[in-house]
Amino acid sequence: MITPFQTRFIHILLADDDEDDRFLIKEAFQRQFTNCQVSTVDNGEELLVFLNDYDQDEAFNRQLPDLILLDLNMPRLDGRNALKVIKQNPAWRHIPIIIMTTSDASPDIELSYLNGANSFITKPATFQQLTHVASVIGQYWFDIVTTCNHTVEK
Amino acid sequence: MKALTRYLPDQARQRIAIGFITAMLLIAIGFGLSFYSYNRHNQDNSLSRRTDFVINDLNEILSLLKDVETGARGFVLTQDSIYLETHQAALPVLPKHLKHLNELIVDNPAQKQRFDSLGKLVQANIYRTNQLIVLSPTRGNWTQVKSYLLLGKMRMDDARRLVAAMISVERALTQTHDQQANQSFNTTIITILLLSVLTFIVLIVSYNVLEAELTHRQRVEDQLRGYEAELKAKIQQLETSNEELERFAFVASHDLQEPLRKIQSFGSILQQRSQQSADAETGEYMSKIMQSAERMSKMIKDLLHFSRLSAGLGSEQKTIRLNDLVRRILADKELQIKGLNAKVDVGDLPVIKGIPFQIEQLFTNLIANALKFIRPGVAPRIQIKAETIDGNLYPELVSGQAYTRIMVSDNGIGFDEKYLTHIFQIFQRLHSKTTYEGTGIGLAICKRVIQTHKGHITAISQPGQGAVFIIILPEYQQSLQAYDNPIPNEVYSYPVS
Structure with a gap:
C-alpha cells in the first residue's frame, strides 16, 4: 500500500454502469490510498445530478470531486455526452476526467480527447494491473500535478 | 442494317x-x-x-x-x-x-x-x-x-x-x-x-x-436480365450476410472480452489470496484458470483485429514505398534482431498501391514469423526481394497482367507443404503452444490483406530447410516519374555491422 502524498482527503467520482467494475475500481483505489474516498454513480445523468448536489453534502467539505473516472458506454446519458456537458460547464470543466472504458477504438479515443478528456485508459484485464493503474493515477494527479483549488467561495 | x-x-x-x-x-x-x-x-x-x-x-x-x-x-x-x-x-x-x-x-x-x-x-x-x-x-x-x-x-x-x-x-x-x-x-x-x-x-x-x-435474342436477353437480377440479389444477400458476419465477429469478440475481463480481475484477486493462504493446489488451479483466460483474451483480441481488418476501416489505397516500410518495421524489431544475431537482407523493393496499415501488418507478420520459427543454434538469416512476373505463372492470377512477386525467405524450421492451406487459416497452428507462442492469426491476417489487394499468397518449404513466403500483388502502373522526390532504393542489410 502506498502512502498518500497529500494530507488532505481525496475524493474520486466514478461513473460506471457495471457493478463489478465499480467494485473492482473502488477496491483498487482504496487499497492504494487510505485517504481516498470513491463515490460511484450508475450513469451520466446521475453523475450530473451528483455534481449539481455537491454543495449539499457536508461529508466532502463542500468540494467538487478531485477526479472523475468516466466509462463511455452507459445507459441514459453515456460517457461521451456527460464528458461534453461537464467540460462545457465553467464550474466543472477544471475537474480532471479520466475515461476508463473497455473500448480501444480510435474514434472513441480521438473524440474523448477532443471533448476535453484528460486521459484515456482501456480497462486492464487483471486486478494487479488495475491496482497499478490506480497507483499511477493517484501519484500523477495528486502528487506530481498541481490541480485547481476547488473550494467553493460562498 | x-x-x-x-x-x-x-x-x-x-x-x-x-x-x-x-x-x-x-x-x-x-x-x-x-x-x-x-x-x-x-x-x-x-x-x-x-x-x-x-x-x-x-x-x-x-x-x-x-x-x-x-x-x-x-x-x-x-x-x-x-x-x-x-x-x-x-x-x-x-x-x-x-x-x-x-x-x-x-x-x-x-x-x-x-x-x-x-x-x-x-x-x-x-x-x-x-x-x-x-x-x-x-x-x-x-x-x-x-x-x-x-x-x-x-x-x-x-x-x-x-x-x-x-x-x-x-x-x-x-x-x-x-x-x-x-x-x-x-x-x-x-x-x-x-x-x-x-x-x-x-x-x-x-x-x-x-x-x-x-424473338430468340429477346428471350436470351430476358434470360440474361433474369440472371442479372438474380445475381444482384445474390450479391446483395452475400454482402448483407458478410456484413452481418463481420459485425457479429466484431460484436462477439468485443462483448466476449467483458466477462473474460471479470474472470481475470476477480481471478487475480483470488490468486493473490491463495498465494497468501499457501494452498498449493488452489494456487495451481488458479494459475491454470488465469492462463486459459489470458489465452482466450488474446484470441478474442486477434479475432477483433481480424474482423476490423476485413471491415476495411481506413481502407484508402495509397502509394507505398515498400523499402521504406520494411526499413521501418526492421527498426521496430531492432532489439530482437540484434538479440538473435539475425541478418536481414532487403533487396530493391518496388512502390506499390495499397492500404498502408494493412500492408504494414502483412510485412510485420511475415518478418515476425521469420524471426520466431528459427532453428536453435543457427543464426537467422532473412531475405526479402522482389521481381516482376506475369499472371500466367499462377492460376489464381489474371493471365497477361503484370504482378510484383515479393519473396520473404528464412533459414528457420520450415514446414511440410501438405500444411500449406492449413497455415493460412485463422487459429490454425502447426506447433504446440508451449514451443512457439501465438494464437495462429498472423498468416490468416496476411492472407486477408492479400485478398483485399487482389493478390495471392503462398509458400515453399520443407521441414528444417527454411521457408519462402511468396506474396504477389498487382504491379503498380503509375510511372515512377510522377513520384515526388525520389530516393534511390539502395540495397541494404540489417543490422549494419
Whole structure:
C-alpha cells in the first residue's frame, strides 16, 4: 500500500454502469490510498445530478470531486455526452476526467480527447494491473500535478 | 442494317442478307420484264398501225386507179372532157401514195415484190389510159380502142387481185403478230406474277428468320436480365450476410472480452489470496484458470483485429514505398534482431498501391514469423526481394497482367507443404503452444490483406530447410516519374555491422 502524498482527503467520482467494475475500481483505489474516498454513480445523468448536489453534502467539505473516472458506454446519458456537458460547464470543466472504458477504438479515443478528456485508459484485464493503474493515477494527479483549488467561495 | 449486323449471330445474319438480296434481285427482274413487255407492246401497236396504213394506202391506190380508169372510159364514150377531171385529179396523187406504201412495206420482200408488180401495173395503166385518151377522139381505130379497154379491165383485175393479196398478207401478218404479242404478254404477266409470288415468299421467309432471331435474342436477353437480377440479389444477400458476419465477429469478440475481463480481475484477486493462504493446489488451479483466460483474451483480441481488418476501416489505397516500410518495421524489431544475431537482407523493393496499415501488418507478420520459427543454434538469416512476373505463372492470377512477386525467405524450421492451406487459416497452428507462442492469426491476417489487394499468397518449404513466403500483388502502373522526390532504393542489410 502506498502512502498518500497529500494530507488532505481525496475524493474520486466514478461513473460506471457495471457493478463489478465499480467494485473492482473502488477496491483498487482504496487499497492504494487510505485517504481516498470513491463515490460511484450508475450513469451520466446521475453523475450530473451528483455534481449539481455537491454543495449539499457536508461529508466532502463542500468540494467538487478531485477526479472523475468516466466509462463511455452507459445507459441514459453515456460517457461521451456527460464528458461534453461537464467540460462545457465553467464550474466543472477544471475537474480532471479520466475515461476508463473497455473500448480501444480510435474514434472513441480521438473524440474523448477532443471533448476535453484528460486521459484515456482501456480497462486492464487483471486486478494487479488495475491496482497499478490506480497507483499511477493517484501519484500523477495528486502528487506530481498541481490541480485547481476547488473550494467553493460562498 | 449495321445495327442488325452488330447484334445478330453470323448464320442468321447471312440468311437474312441472302433473303433480302434475293428479294431485291427478284424485284429488279420483275421490273426489267415489265419494262421489256411495255416496249414490246408499244412496238406491236406501231406494227398494227402500220398495217392499217398499208391497207389504207392500198385501198386508196385501187380507188385512184378506178378513178383513172373510169375517167378514161367516160371520155372515150362521150368525148366530154368533164370525165377527164377525176382522171387528171388522181394522176398526181397516185405516186405519193405509192411512195408512202413503199416506205411502209420496204422490209417485207414478198410484199415488196407484189408492190413492184403493182407499181408497174399502175405505170402501165396510166400510160395506157393516156394512149386511150389521145387515141379516142379520132375514132378511126375502134378495134384498137376496144383492145385497150379490154387490157384496162384485165389490168384492173390484176391490180385488184394484187391489192387483195397484199391486204390479206398484211392482215395475216398482223394476226400472227397479235397472237405472238398476246402470247408473250401472257407469259410476261405470268412470269411477273410468279416473280412477285417468289418475292413475297422470300420476304416472308426472311421476315420469319428475322423475327425468329429477334424473338430468340429477346428471350436470351430476358434470360440474361433474369440472371442479372438474380445475381444482384445474390450479391446483395452475400454482402448483407458478410456484413452481418463481420459485425457479429466484431460484436462477439468485443462483448466476449467483458466477462473474460471479470474472470481475470476477480481471478487475480483470488490468486493473490491463495498465494497468501499457501494452498498449493488452489494456487495451481488458479494459475491454470488465469492462463486459459489470458489465452482466450488474446484470441478474442486477434479475432477483433481480424474482423476490423476485413471491415476495411481506413481502407484508402495509397502509394507505398515498400523499402521504406520494411526499413521501418526492421527498426521496430531492432532489439530482437540484434538479440538473435539475425541478418536481414532487403533487396530493391518496388512502390506499390495499397492500404498502408494493412500492408504494414502483412510485412510485420511475415518478418515476425521469420524471426520466431528459427532453428536453435543457427543464426537467422532473412531475405526479402522482389521481381516482376506475369499472371500466367499462377492460376489464381489474371493471365497477361503484370504482378510484383515479393519473396520473404528464412533459414528457420520450415514446414511440410501438405500444411500449406492449413497455415493460412485463422487459429490454425502447426506447433504446440508451449514451443512457439501465438494464437495462429498472423498468416490468416496476411492472407486477408492479400485478398483485399487482389493478390495471392503462398509458400515453399520443407521441414528444417527454411521457408519462402511468396506474396504477389498487382504491379503498380503509375510511372515512377510522377513520384515526388525520389530516393534511390539502395540495397541494404540489417543490422549494419
